[in-house]
Amino acid sequence: MDTASLTGKELAAAINADSKERAAALTAAGTAPTLALIVANDDPASVWYVNSLRKAAERLGIACERIDLGADASAETIRAELSARSADPATDAIMLQTPLPAGVNLDDVSSAIAATKDVDGVSPLSLGLLASGLDGFVPATSEAVVELLKHHGIALQGRLVTVVGRSNIVGKPLAQLLLAENATVTVAHSRTADLAAVTAPADIVVAAAGRIGLVTGKHIGDGAVVIDVGTNEAADGKIVGDVDAPSVIGKAAALSPVPGGVGPVTTALLMRHVVVAAEKARA
Numbered sequence: 001m002d003t004a005s006l007t008g009k010e011l012a013a014a015i016n017a018d019s020k021e022r023a024a025a026l027t028a029a030g031t032a033p034t035l036a037l038i039v040a041n042d043d044p045a046s047v048w049y050v051n052s053l054r055k056a057a058e059r060l061g062i063a064c065e066r067i068d069l070g071a072d073a074s075a076e077t078i079r080a081e082l083s084a085r086s087a088d089p090a091t092d093a094i095m096l097q098t099p100l101p102a103g104v105n106l107d108d109v110s111s112a113i114a115a116t117k118d119v120d121g122v123s124p125l126s127l128g129l130l131a132s133g134l135d136g137f138v139p140a141t142s143e144a145v146v147e148l149l150k151h152h153g154i155a156l157q158g159r160l161v162t163v164v165g166r167s168n169i170v171g172k173p174l175a176q177l178l179l180a181e182n183a184t185v186t187v188a189h190s191r192t193a194d195l196a197a198v199t200a201p202a203d204i205v206v207a208a209a210g211r212i213g214l215v216t217g218k219h220i221g222d223g224a225v226v227i228d229v230g231t232n233e234a235a236d237g238k239i240v241g242d243v244d245a246p247s248v249i250g251k252a253a254a255l256s257p258v259p260g261g262v263g264p265v266t267t268a269l270l271m272r273h274v275v276v277a278a279e280k281a282r283a
């Protein structure tokens with residue numbers, strides 16, 4: 001079977017073109033949309049990601065400020081910064097980078113981000129709004145998976161979808177979004193007794209575990225659609241996904257590549273959220 005490549009580049013470009021226009025309109029009307037990136041680590045992967053977000057923002061006409069609190073910042077310091085930015089009318093959107101310093105709990109500090117500025121949907125309030133089917137910002141990676149499937153014409157209603165991973169930033173919100181699309185959803189995790197038993201019957205498998213090569217050809221049924229969210233650094237420094245592509249290609253109907261699949265759509269959606277937050281703040 002030919003396995004289609006579900007690339008995200010065209011979709012990301014279309015979203016970015018729209019965001020750029022909307023950001024320009026906001027700037028022309030007075031103020032550029034503004035994103036505050038709060039960092040409290042010196043993790044190389046996080047530094048790389050923050051730089052790539054800054055470049056993406058700049059390309060779209062979004063002002064981006066990096067606030068470095070240091071790798072040993074306390075929960076109080078982080079909460080105080082998030083509260084101050086939440087109250088600051090000059091900041092439209094806030095993103096808190098992970099990892100956080102040892103002993104600092106994401107749920108505890110992220111609750112200080114105002115829901116109207118929580119563009120990556122990480123706060124307990126944003127996640128609760130999503131679970132309740134109410135309006136709020138959705139974690140961009142989860143939204144990217146659904147948008148990528150729709151962009152490639154893959155129906156969700158009535159389909160069996162297995163999500164591998166149950167984190168608050170990817171797996172759980174994705175399960176909620178898929179339910180809202182009327183899919184029948186199974187969520188697997190590290191304590192799942194037999195992973196293949198829950199992935200093989202699925203029409204669509206989403207791998208979001210952060211484990212290189214976890215999902216192989218034996219985990220999927222013939223003709224399944226496989227979305228690879230994994231972004232892992234291999235021993236040779238290359239970025240690789242959670243899916244063992246060689247054993248899946250030829251068996252799956254479609255597979256999203258890493259890099260170039262979910263990743264660019266995630267960044268584009270995050271930037272769109274910043275523009276939306278700014279538009280709402282000025283309405």
Ligand code: NDP
Pocket residue numbers: 141164165166167168169170171188189190191192195208209210211214229230231232262263266267
């Ligand atoms: P977490 O480490 O927070 O969560 C991983 C999840 O996978 C957990 O629920 C864990 O289960 C589960 N898991 C781990 N090992 C296994 C296993 N052997 N079998 C089944 N389930 C397993 O990671 P994130 O959710 O933050 O990220 C997941 C992946 O997605 C990473 O590679 C990350 O880099 C990538 N990512 C990509 C983004 C993009 O834009 N493309 C953005 C964000 C993340 P348990 O709960 O039991 O521990």
